[in-house]
Amino acid sequence: MKLSYDCVAPFLRRLILVSCVALIFINLLNKDATAQSEQPVSASSASSGPTSPTTQLPIVAIVNGEPITLSQLNAASVGALQGTPDPRMATSIKTRILSLLIDQLIVTQSAEKSPIAKSPELAQAIERFRRETLFNLYLNKEIGTLPVVNSRNVDAYINDHPEFFADRKTYHYIQLLIEPGTTSSIPNIEEVIKSESLPGLIAWLKSNKIPNQRDLFWRGSEQIDPNVRSVLNNLKDGDIRVQLTPDAKAILVIQKQGTYSDPILAEDARSGIAQRIEQDYRNQAAKAVVDSLRAKSNIQYINIAYQPDEVGTDNLNSHGFPKIGILEVQIMWFSALILLLPAAIGLFYSKTKKIIKDQAKGAYSQILSVVIVLVGVIWLMLGASKFLNLIPSNFNIQSLFILNWLGIALGLILVIIAWKFPPAKFLNKNRWPALVLIFAIQQILLFM
Numbered sequence: 166m167k168l169s170y171d172c173v174a175p176f177l178r179r180l181i182l183v184s185c186v187a188l189i190f191i192n193l194l195n196k197d198a199t200a201q202s203e204q205p206v207s208a209s210s211a212s213s214g215p216t217s218p219t220t221q222l223p224i225v226a227i228v229n230g231e232p233i234t235l236s237q238l239n240a241a242s243v244g245a246l247q248g249t250p251d252p253r254m255a256t257s258i259k260t261r262i263l264s265l266l267i268d269q270l271i272v273t274q275s276a277e278k279s280p281i282a283k284s285p286e287l288a289q290a291i292e293r294f295r296r297e298t299l300f301n302l303y304l305n306k307e308i309g310t311l312p313v314v315n316s317r318n319v320d321a322y323i324n325d326h327p328e329f330f331a332d333r334k335t336y337h338y339i340q341l342l343i344e345p346g347t348t349s350s351i352p353n354i355e356e357v358i359k360s361e362s363l364p365g366l367i368a369w370l371k372s373n374k375i376p377n378q379r380d381l382f383w384r385g386s387e388q389i390d391p392n393v394r395s396v397l398n399n400l401k402d403g404d405i406r407v408q409l410t411p412d413a414k415a416i417l418v419i420q421k422q423g424t425y426s427d428p429i430l431a432e433d434a435r436s437g438i439a440q441r442i443e444q445d446y447r448n449q450a451a452k453a454v455v456d457s458l459r460a461k462s463n464i465q466y467i468n469i470a471y472q473p474d475e476v477g478t479d480n481l482n483s484h485g486f487p488k489i490g491i492l493e494v495q496i497m498w499f500s501a502l503i504l505l506l507p508a509a510i511g512l513f514y515s516k517t518k519k520i521i522k523d524q525a526k527g528a529y530s531q532i533l534s535v536v537i538v539l540v541g542v543i544w545l546m547l548g549a550s551k552f553l554n555l556i557p558s559n560f561n562i563q564s565l566f567i568l569n570w571l572g573i574a575l576g577l578i579l580v581i582i583a584w585k586f587p588p589a590k591f592l593n594k595n596r597w598p599a600l601v602l603i604f605a606i607q608q609i610l611l612f613m
Contacts (some may be wrong), residue, residue: 223235225238226263228270229270229271231274233263233266233267233270238262241262304451308447308454311450314446323438329386330429330431333385334424334427335424336383336384336389339363340393341367341378341418342378343377343417344375344415345414345416346375348375349373351416354416355407358405358418363405393419397424400419400421404420405419493568496568496569497571497572498606504579505580
């Protein structure tokens with residue numbers, strides 16, 4: 166049967182109309198898909214799952230409605246991924262760290278619902294963390310770019326530190342840190358060790374309630390303080406050494422248990438050496454920044470017992486003479502008391518002897534005043550003794566010697582002035598002003 170155009174035309178028109186409508190609909194769908202694909206998502210998001218509506222970062226896990234993002238996982242994995250080029254190993258490490266992050270988040274969510282969330286301890290920890298973070302961020306900004314470590318730096322480090330490589334050893338030792346005191350002096354501790362050995366010393370410390378810290382160490386050469394390593398190298402197995410710590414604020418007791426040769430091939434440690442040199446560069450640069458800020462700061466140590474070492478050791482000027490500050494003035498004053506107090510006691514003794522001999526009226530009240538003054542003198546000496554015990558143990562011996570003699574000379578000058586200088590002779594006639602003056606000066610210096 167032959168089809169004419171008139172028969173086919175209606176069908177074709179319907180087909181073309183339906184096709185146009187379908188094409189328009191498909192085009193609209195494609196535009197929506199394109200718009201969604203143009204949203205700012207990282208390259209890894211296509212294979213990392215959903216994204217956080219607030220951060221637009223790929224999410225790797227959701228714990229009780231709270232997301233853990235890929236950025237958080239990457240930040241937590243930086244240290245563990247160092248030196249791990251294998252992608253499969255890196256994925257395994259990230260899987261383990263993600264599990265730790267999930268555990269951490271679960272515990273944190275529970276803690277936020279407990280009284281711990283409002284405790285002072287949490288506020289202090291947050292403030293401490295904030296300061297540490299600001300400290301590191303500021304130093305990183307100020308330090309800037311560090312010198313590049315090259316192979317010559319690494320070779321020089323290996324040559325300068327054979328004890329960390331070819332001559333490396335592992336040390337097994339016991340260490341005690343003991344708070345010094347009247348009963349816990351070095352001779353007392355050595356006597357206890359001699360008669361009771363180390364276990365006896367530990368029991369003795371416990372029975373006398375002497376604060377101490379005991380540790381058992383297995384450490385390589387590079388992990389030990391150079392001072393302790395030097396002590397261990399000079400001891401035989403089983404030997405004990407008793408000495409002050411470098412800052413002279415504690416007694417150090419070390420018993421060597423054993424030493425074992427444990428060399429490391431330098432080639433196997435080259436990458437670690439480069440990191441150690443970079444850390445040394447950073448520490449030096451950070452110290453320069455901190456020292457610069459310290460020089461511009463006003464720092465006051467209220468309790469001299471907590472002065473850091475550098476405050477006590479750097480107390481001489483370029484001519485070898487002590488730098489005069491509050492501590493130095495206090496030392497000179499208490500040295501001057503060596504002469505001032507005997508002079509005051511002698512003054513009262515001579516007056517009292519005359520009163521008793523003459524049996525004058527009011528002798529008993531005068532004797533009572535003498536007793537009161539002598540008690541005050543004893544109080545002055547006890548204060549001096551307490552103060553001198555607080556002088557930093559590492560205070561420069563040369564400056565301490567000079568200040569002692571300057572103080573004694575000052576006391577002698579004051580005694581001569583009070584005795585021979587006419588305007589000051591009233592101190593001999595009326596003994597109260599002299600002692601009141603001494604008490605006043607003492608109180609002012611103690612509270613400075």
